[in-house]
Amino acid sequence: MEGMMNKIFNFFLSFVLTAFFATSTFAATKVVWWMESDATTDPVVQEFFVDAFNAEHDDIELEVVFKEDINDTIRPALLSGSGPDIFDTPGASYIKIYQDAGLVKSLQEYADQFGWQDKLLEWAYNSGVFNGELYSIPKNYETMIYFYNKTLFEENGWSLPNNLEEVEALAAKIKAKGMNPYAYGSTGWQPTHEHLVGNYFNTYAGPDNVYKALIGEKKWTDPEFVESIELLRKHMVDDGYWSGGLETYYSLGWDDFNGEFVNRESAMLMIGTWGFNVTATNFAESSDDWDWAALPILHPQAGDKPNYQLATGGTMSVNAASKNPEAAAKVIDWILSDRARVLNVTGQLGYGAWLMPLHYEDSDFDPNIDPRQKRFLTEFAEATGTGNYGYTTWTFYPNDPGVHIWKDMEVVWAGDITPLEFMEESQRLWDKAREDDALVPVGKR
Amino acid sequence: MPKFLTNINAISWYFLMPVLFIHFFVIAFPSILSLLLCLTDWNGFGKINYVGLENFEELFRDRIFKKAVYHNFIWTIMFLTIPVIVALIIAYLLTGIKRGQLFYRLVYFFPYILASIVNCLIWRYIFHPKHGLGGWFENQGIDFLSKSPFAMKETALYAVAWVDMWHFWGFLVIIYLTGMYQVDESLYEAADIEGATKFQKFRYITIPMIRPIFILSLIIIIIWSVPTFDYVYILTMGGPAYSSEVVANHLYSQAFQRMNVGYASTIGVMMFFYVGIIVGFFALLRRLGWEV
The missing domain is CATH 3.40.190.10 (Periplasmic binding protein-like II)
Structure with a gap:
């Protein structure tokens, strides 16, 4: 009887062990x-x-x-x-x-x-x-580009701008037609402001200067950055380029400004490449055609060819x-x-x-x-492959200076601080981030 | 069995213990931790460095914090006046209605049961410059609400407070109404015999008789105004240009956007002390014999 019990026990034990190892091995x-x-x-x-x-x-x-x-x-x-x-x-x-x-x-x-x-x-x-x-x-x-209503441009004989003068001249023509140069808004996503700041840094101050500031060889308070912010302030507040003015820009969300663009209330949409999908979808239901272009260079110090910001x-x-x-x-x-x-x-x-x-x-x-x-x-692969690229704030900025860019840009637009004061705070936060070893990697340019 | 386990007087304590236990881990322990964190430069993840009172020094230099404190003060004053006055009047009027009172109560209370995101979206659409009232007025040739009050720095704080008050005042109506129903009917009958007007009855009978519940509502408002966050966050994120930034919003931004958890804890500690002072003040009034 005892022998029988041992056999049963051994068989049971072997079965359990085999099952265990089999599942461990083959799972x-x-x-x-x-x-x-x-x-x-x-x-x-x-x-x-x-x-x-x-x-x-x-x-x-x-x-x-x-x-x-x-x-x-x-x-x-x-x-x-x-x-x-x-x-x-x-x-x-x-x-x-x-x-x-x-x-x-x-x-x-x-x-x-x-x-x-x-x-x-x-x-x-x-x-x-x-x-x-x-x-x-x-x-x-992703990178920042702008979409434009191709049909509208052809109808009016407008051509794509290549420099600041042409941008401002085109904006004036578009406004004369009762439209806004650009559609955009920040409701629901306040960091939208940093897209615009990055655009002006890279097309006015230029990617070489941005790179030097990122690695600490230049100060963010240098004139080219302060002037970039001043130009953005002018275009946003004084000229009302985005959706007709600051207050409207603050009131519009994603669907609003995309609708504004496809409905010809705005002629262009300055946005990241994530906008391809919605632009294509919206224009598919419209009789108008669309296309895109790289952001125009606003100052010679930013180079002679459009650059693509890395993000x-x-x-x-x-x-x-x-x-x-x-x-x-x-x-x-x-x-x-x-x-x-x-x-x-x-x-x-x-x-x-x-x-x-x-x-x-x-x-x-x-x-x-x-x-x-x-x-x-x-084009992005070719341009960036030849070193023709810029830097977005949301990829190359540490947290604190990054949040400062989109939170405090509103304070500049409100007229509560000057562009120089804005950049001084930026420099202070960068110094602190550098001291705390909180910088993010920037590949050698 | 040990005597203390069977002591009838201690049974209530045993039943209260699980909640006490949970509160300790969920509230007391993090609060104590926060007290310690405010002396550090912790970013929420890595090494914790002791920085002494540096965060407090920074806090007293922080212009956004000062602005936010001021906004919280304005917010509290608004909530202590507008919804309280409206709710008192409406509750008093409702006590005179016998038929259909439940309907009114439901209608007034309804915004309170809506999620804050729903309330906010409703008002965001109402104030939308194109699709809301502004657009409608524009079609009528009237330039009114053509800019959203949430988008203007002069009005953003008041507009957000308006939405929150719209959601909140129905709650006050219900608690004042409950208080008013506790008032002895014979007092009103005596006043009627004396020829008192409706206002006199409200002023000299209703208000004094509901004082405990009225004071309680004020305490609730003051305390709830300190951590106010959701309506500001959803509608304006504290903007434009910090014009609607409140303290809790600033704390959130420091802790979860800027990753300055040590500094955010300092803001939290200040909020904690502020609430402590308010509670202490009312406790003092109680000891002085006030019916609080």
Whole structure:
């Protein structure tokens, strides 16, 4: 009887151990990714990244959790040593803080292993390098351009401006027709102001000067920056370029100003490249045609050719507490390795999201791509590849000076402080950020 | 079983303990932590450096903080007057209505149960320069509300306060009405015999009799005015040019946008002391024999 019991016990034990080791050995490693939620983007990402990845892999199971306000939810998760394997952040300034706190894992060994430096555009790769090691990869790149109502321009014989004089002359002609030069507004997103500040810094003061100020070789209080802000103040307050005046600009939201643009209330829309999708969609229902152009240079010190400001719209990083960093790196590499798949995803999203900064080739593009969109992608790559680029505040500014730009610009517009006082405060915050080692990486120019 | 566990007088304490326990971890512990953080330059993530009273020195130099404190003061004064006066009058008038009173109460109270985002969106549309009242007046050839009051620095704070007061005053109506129903009916009957007018009854019977609940409402308003945040954040984010910035808004910006958590804690500590002083003041009045 005892022998029988032993046999049963041994059999049971062997069964349990075999089952345990089998599941341990063959179970897929789960990688969890917390991603910023967006109603349009989420289903596309789920189908073309998550489901496609899982269909191709038996050893790794990818699960994406779409989160509202990822920045607010990731913070307590990281601080408590939990959270996902991969997570999104709004930009490099956040990565700097996470890296200082040891909350984000260095990806350098995986970057070397998988050759990520060759896969990403140089500036985009450098934007995630802190103290010589890679910590984040941009999910999306963008720049500031302007869209214009092509039909309206042709009807009136207007041509695209190339310098400040031409900009002001064109604005006068547009206003004489009872329209606003530009549509834009800040309701619902106060940081909209920083788009305009960045535009004036890069087209008036010029990217070389901005670069020098970013790395501390120039002062933000130097005349070219102060004059940039003064010019922006004049165009916004005195001339009412944006939607007819400051108060209207403050009152209009995304739908309002896009509607204003397509309804011919404004002739142009100075916005980031995330505006491609909505512009194309809105004009599809209009009899008017649209096109885009790079921002005109407003002062010779900014160079003789239009520049494209570099910007990353969100990044991905690996949690320092991740138990599966290698699997997480494989997921990232899988995405980086297929340019056509990335272009397919971003194309479905109107190139407003998931436009990863990769070395795209002509053969990667869908033959049905809108030629205006394709022109942007190729021109941007060519221009930035030859060093003809500028800097956005939301990618290259540390938090405190970055918030100052959009919060306090309103104070300049209100006439409560002068442009010089505004830039003095900017310099003070930059000095403090530099002293606190809170600067974000700026690749060598 | 130990005697203290079966002591009938201690049972209430046992039932109160879970809530006390939760409050300790959710409120008291973070508050104490905040008291400590205000002496540091913590950015919310990394190393915490002790900086002594540096944050307090910075705070007293901070022009935005001073502006925000002033705005909170204006906000409190507005809430202590406009909705209180309107609610008192409406509640008193409602006590004279027998039929349909419930309807009025529901209508007045309705904005209070709406989420702040809903209230804000309604008023943002009403004041929209193109699609709101401004656009309608423009079509009639009248230049009125052509600019949103949320977008002008002269009016932004008052416009936001207006929306919040619109949502809040119905709540005051309900609590004043409840107080008025507690007043002994015989006092009004005696006043009627003496030939008192409606205003005299309101002034000499209603107001003194509802004083405890009235004072309570004032305390609530003063205390709730300190951390006011959501309406400002949704409608103006403190702009334009900080013209509607309030203290809680400034704290949020410092903690979550500028990542100056140590400094934000200093602002929080100041708010805590301010509320403490208010509560202490009313506690003192109570000790002096006031019916507070």
